[in-house]
Amino acid sequence: DIQMTQSPSSLSASVGDRVTISCRASQTIASNLNWYQVKPGRAPELLIYGASTLRGGVPSRFSGSGSGTDFTLTISSLQPEDFATYYCQQSYITPQFTFGPGTKVDI
Amino acid sequence: QVQLVESGGGVVQPGKSLRLSCAASGFTFSSYVMHWVRQTPGKGLEWVATLSYDGRNKYYADSVKGRFTISRDNSRNTLYLQLSSLRPEDTAVYYCARDNYDSHAYFYFDYWGPGTLVTVSS
Numbered sequence: 296d297i298q299m300t301q302s303p304s305s306l307s308a309s310v311g312d313r314v315t316i317s318c319r320a321s322q323t324i325a326s327n328l329n330w331y332q333v334k335p336g337r338a339p340e341l342l343i344y345g346a347s348t349l350r351g352g353v354p355s356r357f358s359g360s361g362s363g364t365d366f367t368l369t370i371s372s373l374q375p376e377d378f379a380t381y382y383c384q385q386s387y388i389t390p391q392f393t394f395g396p397g398t399k400v401d402i
Numbered sequence: 403q404v405q406l407v408e409s410g411g412g413v414v415q416p417g418k419s420l421r422l423s424c425a426a427s428g429f430t431f432s433s434y435v436m437h438w439v440r441q442t443p444g445k446g447l448e449w450v451a452t453l454s455y456d457g458r459n460k461y462y463a464d465s466v467k468g469r470f471t472i473s474r475d476n477s478r479n480t481l482y483l484q485l486s487s488l489r490p491e492d493t494a495v496y497y498c499a500r501d502n503y504d505s506h507a508y509f510y511f512d513y514w515g516p517g518t519l520v521t522v523s524s
Contacts, residue, residue, distance in 0.1 A: 338497070338513075338516045345506055380446075390437075392449040394449065397446040
């Protein structure tokens, strides 16, 4: 099984800050990496798929990069609505779609 | 627009059963692979089960294999998850999600429901 790790597990930031979240796979997953945003009581939302493709309608302040085993989600200028938990997910080995443990972004 | 709404959650004793439903609308349900994912308290997201568009191919996480059953009724645009032999560690918010992929064959879960809470406790 592919294991996913994320760092940091949580971070505190302010509106306007640049935020970077890392995700690492235990083996190469090429670019089969997705990022999701989860807020309490709401449906999770897909942000990025294929490591770097921004889903339609997602603000351009979100970006993804990386391939192989190391990936990054960047929020260029944090907005109030971005305070949430972010998860990476590998889709290289299906259907065992492994998620990372999450990174909580708060004030 | 695409909408997924889960129902059926609640408080249940260990060893008992529960059936979750996911009502889909806004898309051709019978054309899509569907998933169940759960989020346990204090932990992250865990993929639970996947079902092919026609209901023939089912896949489960090791943690639920033999206890949970995924199914669908394409005539009712509804996905189900039968939870049996429940354990306290099954306590979680359960989400249904739609599968999709792009021209590069990158797979992802593009729509999710808001989830339904299952609490396993005596």
